[in-house]
Amino acid sequence: MNNEQGHNRHQFLAILGGGESGVGTAILGKKEGYTVFVSDKGKIAENYRQLLDEHEIEWEEENHSEERILTADLVMKSPGIPEDAPLVNLIRGKGIPVISEIEFASRFTNANIIGITGSNGKTTTTKFTHFILKNGGLKVGMAGNVGQSFARQVAETDVDHYVLELSSFQLDGIEEFCPHIAVLTNITPDHLDRYRHNFDNYIASKFRITMNQTEEDYFIYDADDEIITKWLRENPIRSQKLPFSLQKEVIPGAYIKDEQIIISLENTQITMPTSDLTLEGKHNAKNAMAAATVAQLLRIRKETIRESLSNFQGVEHRLEKVLKINNVQYINDSKATNVNATYYALESMDAETIWIVGGVDKGNNYAELLPLVNEKVKAIVCLGVNNEPILSAFGNCVDVIVETRSMEDAVKEAYKLAEKGDSVLLSPACASFDLFKNYEDRGRQFKEAVRNL
Structure with missing residues (x-):
């Protein structure tokens, strides 16, 4: 993965947005030898200003110095800034690559990446997955939309696996990013204001999570979601498909039969009663199936997976x-x-x-x-x-x-x-x-x- 090292001495990295992902990228960029400049149209929060100063990174707020930014070799755009913002169009017009923090950070880690996206359930599924893998004794970090930014964790920690919660905005800015295991919880109309009110654009964004996957990789998805199944019929993907379903038996995959959750992969099978799940609701049964499928792919012990599913407490502000x-x-x-x-x-x-x-x-x-x-x-x-x-x-x-x-x-x-x-x-x-x-x-x-x- 570390193909970037050595190429970036004195390369100029401009970062749009001084929030969690911008500052994380700045810290990683500096560590990897880039000349870094952070520019935010609004105000930068006090804690982030201090961090940038500590790392001796140049920044500006309430302004974009366009001329300077347009001399960059690479631009990282924070997910909150629309794709078609005038400055972003200018940068692209100059032929300067514009990428997301997720793309940038993934270039500097050899860790195994589990990427989780979807309109709903992605935070719960991300935390659920991280919880099981941690209980299974793996060295695992969690980032993306939750906690510290992925870039900052790549700069400051050393883990073997990352569980990343990914929004469609983050996926819009990837080029080579490739999770070994991708999870898509569901797709419903959301954020259509950012996708020119075209639902197909939004669906295509979510499916970017699979775009660089090969036959060696896995794609875990909700087989009951008609939008997902229709898209897969019309747009074949290369990775191995592992569906989960509440309505039908799917093998390989995860499903519910006679009040039991059954997860069946290659030649192993885990079963547990649905009544053992601490989180209520059908959607949480799905989140649990997705997380458990990831854990089983990574060879976590069945006992650990069962215990984790029955101990997980859920996410603040979610039911x-x-x-x-x-x-x-x-x-x-x-x-x-x-x-x-x-x-x-x-x-x-x-x-x-x-x-x-x-x-x-x-x-x-x-x-x-x-x-x-x-x-x-x-x-x-x-x-x-x-x-x-x-x-x-x-x-x-x-x-x-x-x-x-x-x-x-x-x-x-x-x-x-x-x-x-x-x-x-x-x-x-x-x-x-x-x-x-x-x-x-x-x-x-x-x-x-x-x-x-």
Whole structure:
């Protein structure tokens, strides 16, 4: 992999964006002998400024020095910057390669890479996989959208395996990046604003995870997802396919039969009762199957895999049980930033639900939620600046809809509406930027408000 070494002495690496991935790339680039310059159109956070200064890396904020950036040999663009930003077009017009942090970092490690992508479930599956491999005694790092950036870990740690959570934006910037094991949890319309509202562009982005794979590599995917199976029929891939399914037996692959999870590869098979999974919901059975398939490929002991599946606690802000008050369960699913994630949440509710929903709508189609809302939701609390789409989607099927503008009010309203045995679910189906910094901030405010009831 380390084909870059030796070529980069005095090469000029310009980095757009001074956040986690930008600063990580800067630290790795400096270590590998590049001349590095970090440029951010906004402000760079204090902790990142300090890091850059400690490593004696030049940076600028609230400005892009275009002339200087256009002399770069290589540009790393942070995933938050759109592909067609004017400066990015200028750089490409000059023939300068523009890559993602994931692409850059992968050039400087010989570790085995497990890449996980999908519209939903990728954080849980990433953490799940990392948890099993760690329990199995492997030296394993976890990066991508979770924790420290991949580049920084490559610069500062030494591990044999990386589990990477990859967004479509990160995959858009790869050239040679090739995970030995790729996982695709599912594909549903999300971020279409970034893909010119063309769903096929978004699907193609996700499948870039397989683009450099060979027959020696593996692709683990949801065989129940029609979008994935259709794409695979029309666009053959080279890697070995390992499906997982709740609906049919797939061999080799993972499936459920008679309340047992069965993972069947080459000549080994693991079985365990579905009731042993700590995480509830059909989607979590799928996340568990994907993670266990990776573990089995890496020869983790069956016992370790079973134990890990029954001990894994899940992810903060993803169907996280907060408190029971007056026999009402409060659940934080702030990480549900699209309709499909909320679909899973509502599907896993077995009590009458007061649903807190709303935020920045990415052109959501709420129609697919109607049957679940009819069946499970007795009241809706809107939490957003513009609640019109929610009011018009659900006005006819829920008797009580309340509008609120702050988390504190939303939780108070939900508390008033809830009766013994009900659940209060925060599952916004939207981004959080109208009232909160991000979905973590939204989730923490929810938990705080619940504790203050």
